[in-house]
Amino acid sequence: MLMQIQVEEDRIGLSPEILRRAFLDNLFYIQGKPLALATKNDFYIALAYTVRDRMLHCWNSTASTYTARGSRTVCYLSAEFLMGPHLGNNLINLGIYDQMKQAIEGLDLDFEELIAQEEEPGLGNGGLGRLAACYLDSLATLEIPSMGYGIRYEFGIFDQEIRDGWQVEITDKWLRYGNPWELPRPEWAVEIKFGGYTEPFTDDQGRYRVRWIPAWSVKGVPYDTPILGYQVNTANTLRLWKAEAPESFDFEAFNQGNYYRAVQEKVASENLTKVLYPNDEKFEGKQLRLQQQFFFVSCSLQDMFHILERQQLPLEAFPQKFTVQLNDTHPAIAVAELMRLLVDKYLVEWDKAWDITQQTLAYTNHTLLPEALEKWALDLFAGLLPRHLEIIYEINARFLDRVRLKFVGDAERTARMSLIDEQGARYIRMAHLACVGSHAINGVAALHSELLKQTVLKDFYEFFPEKFSNKTNGVTPRRWIALSNPSMTKLITSKIGSGWIKHLDQLRQLESFVGDIEFQRQWRESKRSNKQSLAALVKNRLDITIDPDSLFDVQSKRIHEYKRQHLNALHIVTLYDSIKQNPTLEITPRTFIFGGKAAPGYYMAKLMIKLITAIAEVVNGDPDVRDRIKVVFIPDYNVTNSQPVYPAADLSEQISTAGLEASGTGNMKFAMNGALTIGTLDGANVEIREEVGAENFFLFGLITEEVAALKEQGYNPWDYYHSNDALKAAIDLIASGHFSHGDRDLFKPLVDKLLHHDPFLLLADYASYIECQTKVDQAYRDTQHWTRMSILNAARMGKFSSDRSIRDYCKEIWKVQPIEVL
Ligand code: RUG
Structure with a gap:
């Protein structure tokens, strides 16, 4: 009898001591390893089973309840x-993240490292x-x-x-x-x-x-x-x-x-x-x-x-x-x-x-x-x-x-x-x-x-x-805020309690702190620590040094022509060219961060990745520009790798051709984590802008009706190319082989498609995009105002909880x- 109670407690108890005992038990009986011989994967599996045991009680009760009802x-x-x-998320949902951390660290194991072990x-x-x-x-x-x-x-x-x-x-x-x-x-x-x-x-x-x-x-x-x-x-x-x-x-x-x-x-x-x-x-x-x-x-x-x-x-x-x-x-x-x-x-x-x-x-x-x-x-x-x-x-x-x-x-x-x-x-x-x-x-x-x-x-x-x-x-605030952004979670909870994790509308209460200088400072501090963590990851994985005080401008999503990562690339080339033309040019230092996979058979998307990495190579290697702009392509963008990205972003790029992105959900994750959006009136951007306020959103580009009208009347990308010097210079620089070791053929398919066809209207939206980016540049320099906008973005994202959708x-x-x- 006593034995039974003991087993039961080891399977469901939530204190660090019981969790630790259960973990060692699982290591021994499931992985068949003593502490001294266990690999990192053994530890991860034992940890996962310790968490799963606690979930199985809920699972069985749920099944019985549903059957009975x-x-x-x-x-x-x-x-x-x-x-x-699953592991981190289940710990959050069980409410035992901190207890488990304590349990594991008590064994001199690196908790975060074990969490990162999960495929x-x-x-x-x-x-x-x-x-x-x-x-x-x-x-x-x-x-x-x-x-x-x-x-x-x-x-x-x-x-x-x-x-x-x-x-x-x-x-x-x-x-x-x-x-x-x-x-x-x-x-x-x-x-x-x-x-x-x-x-x-x-x-x-x-x-x-x-x-x-x-x-x-x-x-x-x-x-x-x-x-x-x-x-x-x-x-x-x-x-x-x-x-x-x-x-x-x-x-x-x-x-x-x-x-x-x-x-x-x-x-x-x-x-x-x-x-x-x-x-x-x-x-x-x-x-x-x-x-x-x-x-x-x-x-x-x-x-x-x-x-x-x-x-x-x-x-x-x-x-x-x-x-x-x-x-x-x-x-x-x-x-x-x-x-x-x-x-x-x-x-x-x-x-x-x-x-x-x-x-x-x-x-x-x-x-x-x-x-x-x-x-x-x-x-x-x-x-x-x-x-x-x-x-x-x-x-x-x-x-x-x-x-x-x-x-x-x-x-x-x-x-x-x-x-x-x-x-x-x-x-x-x-x-x-x-x-x-x-x-x-x-x-x-x-x-x-x-x-x-x-x-x-x-x-x-x-x-x-x-x-x-x-x-x-909508997206779940459990994974996309509580788990991914612990520093912001802690700060918000210290002000308004933790009810917002389940009732995201409660974030509105943050609005009353938006003018509070101390809160603003804490908000910035949280963002900066997230940027520092991402910078450390980038250094570790790619050996590229990025400055956490620069503006983190992020576009991470599948690579696709309609999502227009190449419009973002044109902006980088324009900035690069301006600095080269005018070496003392004052701009807000920026780090351009990209992430995303291309479908294996989608040649143009793969060429877009090559273009971004080629621009990165030139920009990051050029002493004239690299302290003002840096370009990073984070490989293997998946859920795991995306979790440190959203909390670290200052600017979220949502720049699809109007009418083509059904909704987007990355746009929501960024804004919830206090990034400002630069975007077209497309998909859920429209509603994000409505919620956060037009004054806290950087809008540019043609709207859906204008896209349709322009196509109807016969769109000619050459008109834009010839009438905008900066655009022409950017395209010519790419075509000249400047980013491809003199190879003029490499990016020809991409350049030709833009000049001859441009189905996603990059050239038509270029001027408006660049103008808007200049506004971003200026806005970021007003630190206090930017912080206000960042807080208001997060505070007004209640609508985009997947709880509301469901x-x-x-x-x-x-x-x-x-x-x-x-
Ligand atoms: O492209 C859409 C996104 O805009 C949307 O947010 C997401 C979820 O609704 O679905 C994406 N999508 C659409 N992925 N595949 C398709 C077509 O099969």
């Missing part, structure tokens, strides 16, 4: 979850996957019954190295040393079928039915990770599916002595979830990608049916039990798969099944970029999912009948809205499928949601306007209530 559950379906490292699960490309991770944190914190469903990629987003200024991709072996946060659940595996053909038949009751005879199948095995809310007992589940060979697969071949074939099939099955496609906002019609999408969607929907069965609920209860959010069109095949399961497997008649499907599903759109919209070639689709194709045809036929009824004689509209694109080679339009099969459709920022209604989804908006709404993105989804789309776990 038969709660309505949000199922967030996403091909990407960019979770970032982050980089199961996403960028904003979309990270948004899903923030939403899981908020769902748990708000005590909403929910599951994240996705894919357990064996290799996540590639690691980026910079060699000779170029991006080199390295396989991300995140599972190499094991993953202490997940629990495999082989008992809940499901079977997923592919290929083959269909045949009609008449069932015993004389009804016409269709049977799918698939050609092959794989097994989906769930791996569950607990997602603990902030200082609540709720721990929800992230369920990621791994593909394995089906149990029965190898018997025949094996028995015939065909060992090789049997093994080959196993390898082929496991390939399915091997690797995340590293593309950001570009659709590539790859068969394996469609397999991945269908695989995780079918696994997840089947899992929901099993839960329904286990809870002995009738099929009709499906939409009451589950509300399923489709994160972009990646899981949009859910429309056809849910219909198939209902009609073919559970024998529900079509109209009833369609009601259930529509009531269950909701769709979030994340982009207006035409190249990102998913459309599957019909042949490819038919080969893999023949039954789903028939179902899509049926949905389409019924839907287009309704369109024809509403818009009589408008054949063009019918063709535009069809689920099948028949303009040339035939394709299935996944966004259309998602719109038709969902009861709610939303964009991710106010401007984006408006543009959706006016452009890509205009016809659908006109057809069912009631389905459309906006849900502006509350909006819960109230307006999901109709779910919190359930307290005791």
